[in-house]
Amino acid sequence: MRRIGRFSGYSRLHFRRDLTSGFTVAAIALPLGLSFAIASGVEPVYGIYTTVVAGILISLFGGSRFQIGGPTGAFVPVLLGIVLTEGYKSLLLSGMMAGILLVLMGVFRMGALVRYIPRPVTVGFTAGIAVIIFVGQIANFLGLRGIEKHEAFLPNVREIMAQISTINGYSVLTGAICLAVILMAARISRRLPGAILGLAVSTVAALWLYPGEVATIGTVFGAIPAQWPAISMPSASWGEIVRLLPLAFVVAILGAVESLLSAVVADQMTGTRHDSNREMIGQGIANIVTPLFGGIPATGAIARTAANIRHGAATPVAGIIHSVAVLIILLAFADYAADIPLAAMAPILMVVAWNMSERKEFRHLIRVKNGDAIVMTATFLLTVLTSLTLAVGAGLGLAAILFIKRMGEVTGMTKAAPDPSSKHRKVHAHQLQPERECPQLQIFTLEGALFFGATDLLGETAASQLRTHATVLILRMGKVLYLDMTGESQLRLTVRELRKQGMEVYISGLQPQPRELLARSGFITEVGETRFFAHTGETLLFALSQGIDHDKCKGCLRNVFQECAGLSRPAAVTEVVDELRASKV
Known part of the structure; x- marks a missing residue:
């Protein structure tokens, strides 16, 4: 693979390619930013702020020419847990601390260490996160009322079962319309922004055919402000910093893994080579600055990065344009966003969960029936039933024990x-x-x-x-x-x-x-x-x-x-x- 300058030889042709790709990826990133914020337990506008600020900074300071940064599904269970147990303010502080840790990891050239996480562990926790995201959207898809969110998976499942009698047929229809449009768009062309098309069609259907029958962003969260937020520095005591440090470490490690996996995918698609340490520094800078505007932790997004490449991106300018485009849409159409049904956003994350589930790799490892399958299954079950921290720790421990055993045998x-x-x-x-x-x-x-x-x-x-x-x-x-x-x-x-x-x-x-x-x-x-x-x-x-x-x-x-x-x-x-x-x- 070749390593080339991020902006070397930039030309008018490059700008046209970056402009086309940037606006296309913005159409994908906008609904995802809203959806990931809601799934993380915060107001949807914070997902937009994250997409704008983190997207620009990761493109400017990261180590990959094609990386698209923003909120991702991998963070959802962790961020929701922080919000439910510690509150939104602690989430901002945890994100900022995670950013500092990422910068330090990059400065001390620890980027390559993240690559030593065994593949079965990565597949296990990614599949577990996918299950949590998918199940977490069932309530919105069905329009269930009186749902109380819990940090753990099983209580959330029991909550859904307890409120299943409150199912809203209009919500199901809205979600089904959005899902159908997303699936049809994918069949027609991978270049079509299925998520935003599905969101638009299902929102119009809900407004014209059965107005007021489904919960929307406006009815649940209020109007989305059509203005940029002021900078606000999260304040905290030393005791709070110490208490949140383990959570910040989890966010940092997860962000490092996700961003470097995304950068590797970009390398494979383009034949280039990213700088892993610079990428971690860029991710760190983005996560330090984003909380100042109320944004949630961000990392490299594999699907959006791949879409960026497929639509012809030439340089990191495409990532900057994607963020600016999202900002323009926010300022111009914020009033209309309040009418988006929550049921229309649920299938977007369900499709994301399905795509990130690593189902093919999961089946392959299960069929092999060796120690790797045990590591993956244990990591998956612990991710779903306990916490990501315990799951990854146990998965790494099991993988280390199996490695030692195998090395001893040879x-x-x-x-x-x-x-x-x-x-x-x-x-x-x-x-x-x-x-x-x-x-x-x-x-x-x-x-x-x-x-x-x-x-x-x-x-x-x-x-x-x-x-x-x-x-x-x-x-x-x-x-x-x-x-x-x-x-x-x-x-x-x-x-x-x-x-x-x-x-x-x-x-x-x-x-x-x-x-x-x-x-x-x-x-x-x-x-x-x-x-x-x-x-x-x-x-x-x-x-x-x-x-x-x-x-x-x-x-x-x-x-x-x-x-x-x-x-x-x-x-x-x-x-x-x-x-x-x-x-x-």
Whole structure:
């Protein structure tokens, strides 16, 4: 992928492309901004403020040329929980604190760390959020009355069931009209702004065919002001900041994950490469400034970013134009927004939930039926039934445990010897008959990661397989790519025990990371620099020339090594040993 300047070579053609894309994406972003605000438990106009302010700042300071920022569905359960438990003021403060955390994460170049969140965890919590959003819109779609919002999923489901008798047929019809228009627009062309078309058609139908029969933005939230808000700095005590810090951290991590996933999607669609640390700084700046205007937390929006690219965006100017267009619509048509039925907004978020549900990936992981499916399912259920914080924490914990288990399983210690069927008698693990083993020299191959999750294997193997009368042991470690201090400790104990038994230990093929660690820990000094070799061949030559008792080789017919033929003939031992030592020199 290529990384190119965000505004390099900007031309009139670029502006025309950005203008077309910006106004098209604005038509998509406007209803989503209203819907996400309502779903988050705040007044709909705050979603518009977020779309305008965050959209401009993310495009100006972010790390992707095509990123469209604003309120997103991923935030809905978290923000609603903050509003219900802490209040709107605390939501603003949490968003600002999350912005500061994002800036710090970008400054300290932690953008790449977010990519280490396992895919099953991401799929699990995304699918869980989709379920929460979808179920959360059922009440508005059905026009239920007397609904009390709860932070937890199950109480909200019970609330819907308790008030199901208050269903409003006009609301259902309004929602059905909007949903039908959205689905038809998607079938006709992906370029059609289905959400705003559905909103317009269903609103007109409600006003003309059954006026006053459904709840609207105006009847529930009041009129949307046709003016820009004044800047207001949220005030808070130190105790409140400390109390809200965990919530701010959740918002920051979720925003980082969502924005970087969106940037990766943009990279895949355009062949460009984003700057992850700059993207986090841009997201942070947007979330610091947006609360000053009453806006809610924002992040990169995958669907809007993809639409921006599909409609020909050339530079971040498209994102700025999209925000300005939303602002113009707000100032010009705010009076009409009060007539939008809540039932018409419900299917917009239902479609968003369906599209973000990761259903194909979910089914794929379920069919695999391995540890990843367990991690994903646990994360999904915990997201729906408890909280996103617990879900992600538990998902990461499970994924870490499974990773440790898998790495431990691929770490092994196997007996090796020259293969007589190989032309050059290469040393590798193969079936060895006891009568074909060298009674003095044993070779073992260590492979995998020698770390805290796999050291028991080394200890058990050493205890069971190294009980031998051999006096020389060669440990081939060329396939050990990682070693930690627990692995170093176990290796040190094993080598010490073998040397106490009178065995000479030689080590070959150390990779850079294990060699560096063993040098710093003093292990190489303890064992002796002369007992470490780059390759198995030179280790074997040294061991055969200086490590074994040549008198015991006389008359041996096992011929494990090429040199055995000479060493087994009494008259030729001295000559062969001299040749071996000469070849070593």
